Amino acid sequence: MKTLIKGALVLTMEKEEAFCGDILIDRDRIADIQPCLDAEADEVIDARGMAAMPGLINAHQHAPMSLLRGFCDDLKLMDWLDKKMLPAEARMTPEDVYWGAKLAMAEMIRSGTTAFADMYIHMNEIASAVEEVGMRASLTRGLVFLQPDGGRRMDEAMDLVRRWSGKAGGRITTMLGPHSPYTVPPEPFREIILLAEQEKLAIHTHLAESKEEGIKIREKHGRTPTEYLHQLGLFDRVHVILAHSTNLSRRDVGLLKGMRGGACHNPVSNLKLGCGIAPILDMAEQGVTVGLGTDGAGSAATLDMFEEIRAAAWLQKLDYGDPARLPAAEALRMATAGSAQLLDIGRDVGTLKAGKKADLILVDLRKPHLQPVHQIHSLLAYCANGADVDTTIVDGKMLMRGRRLLTIDEEELLREVSARAKRIVEGI
Ligand SMILES: N[C@@H](CCSC[C@H]1O[C@@H](n2cnc3c(=O)[nH]cnc32)[C@H](O)[C@@H]1O)C(=O)O
Numbered sequence: 160m161k162t163l164i165k166g167a168l169v170l171t172m173e174k175e176e177a178f179c180g181d182i183l184i185d186r187d188r189i190a191d192i193q194p195c196l197d198a199e200a201d202e203v204i205d206a207r208g209m210a211a212m213p214g215l216i217n218a219h220q221h222a223p224m225s226l227l228r229g230f231c232d233d234l235k236l237m238d239w240l241d242k243k244m245l246p247a248e249a250r251m252t253p254e255d256v257y258w259g260a261k262l263a264m265a266e267m268i269r270s271g272t273t274a275f276a277d278m279y280i281h282m283n284e285i286a287s288a289v290e291e292v293g294m295r296a297s298l299t300r301g302l303v304f305l306q307p308d309g310g311r312r313m314d315e316a317m318d319l320v321r322r323w324s325g326k327a328g329g330r331i332t333t334m335l336g337p338h339s340p341y342t343v344p345p346e347p348f349r350e351i352i353l354l355a356e357q358e359k360l361a362i363h364t365h366l367a368e369s370k371e372e373g374i375k376i377r378e379k380h381g382r383t384p385t386e387y388l389h390q391l392g393l394f395d396r397v398h399v400i401l402a403h404s405t406n407l408s409r410r411d412v413g414l415l416k417g418m419r420g421g422a423c424h425n426p427v428s429n430l431k432l433g434c435g436i437a438p439i440l441d442m443a444e445q446g447v448t449v450g451l452g453t454d455g456a457g458s459a460a461t462l463d464m465f466e467e468i469r470a471a472a473w474l475q476k477l478d479y480g481d482p483a484r485l486p487a488a489e490a491l492r493m494a495t496a497g498s499a500q501l502l503d504i505g506r507d508v509g510t511l512k513a514g515k516k517a518d519l520i521l522v523d524l525r526k527p528h529l530q531p532v533h534q535i536h537s538l539l540a541y542c543a544n545g546a547d548v549d550t551t552i553v554d555g556k557m558l559m560r561g562r563r564l565l566t567i568d569e570e571e572l573l574r575e576v577s578a579r580a581k582r583i584v585e586g587i
Pocket residue numbers: 221240244245248278279280300301302303312338365368428454455458
């Protein structure tokens with residue numbers, strides 16, 4: 160199966176400049192990108208007036224939390240989590256999680272996201288939904304060690320790894336997910352790191368999201384959350400995704416130097432929960448990879464990565480009082496190549512290049528807010544919204560075309576989620 164995309168404004172993210180050109184997709188991979196291709200193809204997409212760019216990659220998500228969107232906003236992080244999210248999650252059945260994950264994927268595909276990293280429960284259902292829908296995902300079972308559970312969570316974590324690593328034609332990968340410094344004590348954290356080393360798995364965790372977390376960890380361990388994880392050996396032994404990394408001192412940033420993986424910045428969630436501005440430019444200066452994510456829709460509100468790109472840029476400009484900080488092209492790079500590196504799939508996705516997987520989107524520029532086209536990076540970073548995405552392709556397969564979802568029955572989806580969401584939050 161060959162698809163030829165004709166006449167797009169192509170932003171490869173490999174080269175600085177965009178150019179008008181054609182993209183040939185052969186099965187799951189990009190076969191060629193040239194100003195003009197005269198190739199045979201089973202399907203030709205007329206992409207004149209559209210920008211083609213790598214699919215956006217959401218490097219930190221709790222997909223089924225879409226069922227909890229808008230149910231308890233404007234609360235402090237720890238209250239939000241302990242009093243609202245955890246009780247609601249305790250009521251979620253595996254089927255709820257399946258439909259919640261599908262709801263999130265419908266929104267992600269509609270807004271140009273092609274891959275995501277997820278940490279949640281009932282991972283078997285999330286993996287099945289990913290397999291069915293056609294997205295790419297790095298999945299982890301979130302591990303919280305506040306009460307003894309007889310090893311159930313760890314068993315589920317390894318069950319996910321054994322069952323699903325490399326499945327769905329390689330679209331699904333897995334990691335281990337110790338939730339955070341404040342929910343995982345030193346002993347289990349050490350064991351997880353050891354297991355990750357032995358099994359060659361990466362780790363996905365939350366770090367230093369709120370000021371309260373800093374106070375908690377100092378009381379318990381006499382150090383900052385970053386020092387705590389550093390002392391456990393996390394940064395020099397395995398590939399890690401560090402979600403948030405909001406409250407980091409200069410010294411903390413120094414401790415990340417040389418780490419594999421990097422930080423996933425979630426600016427909208429940080430803004431909404433009043434958590435602070437992550438020092439992502441300091442991290443990047445130390446050679447630490449920075450990617451972008453939304454966090455679950457419970458905290459972030461939407462899963463539109465264009466909002467994150469914009470918020471990331473705005474926050475750095477505001478923080479430094481300097482509009483030259485985090486220019487448009489760099490913010491776009493974080494949401495594509497940066498996040499791809501965090502998911503450890505940078506060889507295959509994150510830029511458009513012959514030989515790489517065909518994970519890409521077409522953004523329709525024929526709209527008043529996206530004209531005229533002086534500077535395509537600026538338009539995409541500062542003016543575009545998820546709703547401007549016309550076509551979403553993952554692994555060479557069309558998941559949305561002309562804004563119509565091709566692998567999800569939206570009517571059925573909306574029916575399922577409204578009844579389930581109501582039941583889950585009743586009385587909380
Ligand atoms: N609660 C699960 C394990 C954790 S899954 C991932 C967890 O992260 C939680 N979560 C979502 N967003 C955030 C955030 O911003 N900070 C901290 N935790 C979050 C989410 O509610 C979910 O409980 C259990 O009992 O086994």
